[in-house]
Every structure is written in C-alpha cells, then in structure tokens.
Amino acid sequence: MSPTATWSYPTAIRFGAGRIAELPAACAQAGITRPLLVTDRGLAGMEITGRALDILEAAGLGRAVFAEVDPNPNEVNLAAGVEAYRAGGHDGVVAFGGGSGLDLGKMVAFMCGQTRPVWDFEDIGDWWSRADAAAIAPIVAVPTTAGTGSEVGRASVITNSVSHVKKIIFHPKVLPAVVIADPELTVGMPPHITAGTGLDAFAHCVEAFSSPHYHPMSQGIALEGMRLVIENLPRAYADGADLEARANMMSAASMGAVAFQKGLGAIHAMSHPVGAVFNTHHGTTNAVCMPAVLDFNEGAIRDRFDRAAGYLGIEGGYDGFRGFVERFNAELGMPRRLSELGVTADRIDDLVAMALEDPSCGGNPVTLDAPGLRGLFEAAI
Numbered sequence: 096m097s098p099t100a101t102w103s104y105p106t107a108i109r110f111g112a113g114r115i116a117e118l119p120a121a122c123a124q125a126g127i128t129r130p131l132l133v134t135d136r137g138l139a140g141m142e143i144t145g146r147a148l149d150i151l152e153a154a155g156l157g158r159a160v161f162a163e164v165d166p167n168p169n170e171v172n173l174a175a176g177v178e179a180y181r182a183g184g185h186d187g188v189v190a191f192g193g194g195s196g197l198d199l200g201k202m203v204a205f206m207c208g209q210t211r212p213v214w215d216f217e218d219i220g221d222w223w224s225r226a227d228a229a230a231i232a233p234i235v236a237v238p239t240t241a242g243t244g245s246e247v248g249r250a251s252v253i254t255n256s257v258s259h260v261k262k263i264i265f266h267p268k269v270l271p272a273v274v275i276a277d278p279e280l281t282v283g284m285p286p287h288i289t290a291g292t293g294l295d296a297f298a299h300c301v302e303a304f305s306s307p308h309y310h311p312m313s314q315g316i317a318l319e320g321m322r323l324v325i326e327n328l329p330r331a332y333a334d335g336a337d338l339e340a341r342a343n344m345m346s347a348a349s350m351g352a353v354a355f356q357k358g359l360g361a362i363h364a365m366s367h368p369v370g371a372v373f374n375t376h377h378g379t380t381n382a383v384c385m386p387a388v389l390d391f392n393e394g395a396i397r398d399r400f401d402r403a404a405g406y407l408g409i410e411g412g413y414d415g416f417r418g419f420v421e422r423f424n425a426e427l428g429m430p431r432r433l434s435e436l437g438v439t440a441d442r443i444d445d446l447v448a449m450a451l452e453d454p455s456c457g458g459n460p461v462t463l464d465a466p467g468l469r470g471l472f473e474a475a476i
Contacts, residue, residue, distance in 0.1 A: 118150050176200075217262050298351075383431070
C-alpha cells in the first residue's frame, strides 16, 4: 500500500498518491494567487503537466507555464524565466518536474526581485546574504522524479553557459514553502530514468554518510535513505506502476537532499564538470563514478560501512557494500565507464580543474587534490 502523510520537516510536505489535487490549497498556503508553473521542455507537453495546469485553472489560478528549461539549466534559461514571471505579473512559482525544472523554478522565484547577477549568490561563505530576502517569491515544489530531492533543498545548480561550469546558488529562503510529493506523478518515468534518478538519490545518501563533517541527524537520514533505495529502486525499475516502491523512492530522494547538508564529495565533484562539459545525465554519471570514489575513500569510510552494511541487508561489511554497488549498477542498466556516456580522456585536464573548484570537494573524507582527481577520472573513464 502506498503511504500517505503530511509532514512539517524540513518544510510543509503533502505526501501521498493523488495529492496533486491539493495544488490550489498548497498555493494558498504559500500565499500564491497568480502562479507561474516552471517545468522543462520534455515535461511541458506531458499529461501530468496538463493535469496540474487544469487543476490550477479550475481553481481560478490561471494556467501560466514557462518551459524553456534545458536538462542542465543555465543563466539564459533563468533570464527568460524571470522575464516571463515579471511580464505575467506573477506572485509565486510552482516548480514542477525533475531536478532541472525544480532548480530553475526555484531560481526564477529567487531572482525575480534581485538586482545583482545570479553568480553573486554562489554558495561561497555568506554570499547568500547579499540577496534581498524580502524580494524572494514563494515557491510550491512538485517533484515528478525521485532523485535530486531539490524540492526540499535551499539551493539550485545552474550551469554557466559560457564557461560550462556548474555553480551552486544558495539562499535559505529558496527552500520551497510547500511540497506536493505525489508518487503517481512518477509512474510514467521510463526505466532508465527511474534508475538514473534513483541512483542520484543513492549517491546523495552515500556521500552524506561518508562525509567527515559532524551532523548526526543527517547521518541517520542518509543511512535510512540508502536502505529505502536498496529495497525499492529495483521494484520501481521492474514495475513502474508499483506505487509503494515509487512512494518510498520519493521519500529517499527528499532524504538524500536533507542528508547532504552534511556534505557531498568526490562523486559530485566529478559529475558536475562531466555533466557541464559532456551534458550527461547527472544521476547516471554519479552511479558510474561511485565505485572509483569508494575505492579512493576506502581507508576513511571502511569502519562506518562495516557498521552500516548489516542494517542495509548486505553481508561482508565495507567489502560487501563495495561489491553490492557494482552489482546494483549492473542490475539497473548503468554503464561501467564514463566513456560509454561519451566522456573522453582528452578533457581530463579541464575536468580536474573544474572539479577542484567544485564546493563538493570540501565534503570528501579524503582530501582531494589534482593528482587524486586525475586518478579518479582515469579510473572512471
């Protein structure tokens, strides 16, 4: 049976099958009367998006939509979205979709009232405090995949279209006011997207669990998130209509995003530049990078995975977990090497330089330097 619940952590979450019908109530709760629904091009014409717009329109909230969003959204998409928001006289955003739609929707709400360029709010020190917090529009987030967890995140990843570098833009008020997590919206995801997005959630939990920073709450969330993925992703991959598995994957995705407040690491430091340069699917890239990163971090993480493996239903401690990851990837149709995604070794110098600049480096349990990252890219490619 698919679970239903209403949560207040880390924000107001209406969780359960069919709860997309509560979209007007969620807008009212957030104080939105003229929403702009932001989604990606692929979702714009799909039935689930049309249904959400129908629900808004029937409630007298219009059916305004912006869908000029690339798979790796950039500042050009953002400028167009802000222009559409202002031109339409909107007072809030419904961020609808997977990571790209959610991230860009959040940024449209963030930037619609700012005067500085978006890059001035990168997740560095207290740069977020430069923003006019009172000018940030309210957000209702509606995830349609179970992967990024962006619906409960306080940041978005935006790619610089000139430098092809992914930047994390952060502000506490970017956390959506209300989330509708309806697993029925994920039923139409094809198996390879189910796998790739699900393994993104898994990577978030694995990296948060591996991070050396002190955050016991996130550590516990990461451990349970890993268990949910291990037990439910194969079911959702095999049967897209398994609503219980879909629901548990939606929970795992949100949990991964909450957990990585504790930190991410080399997997994301690698996948961000790979995605920016080669336009690869983020979750799939994470999955391919994970075995090499586990090997690299083994000395620092062996003890904690020795303890965790039993809870996860895996025999053999760290070694059992490491072997499981390769089998799990294979069972879910993941490639073994980045080269199978079109990544070429001639760009390793660029990838290393970009990875060193990625803030995810700071959460890796083993210090990352240029030689270490070069070895990781060579192993993964």
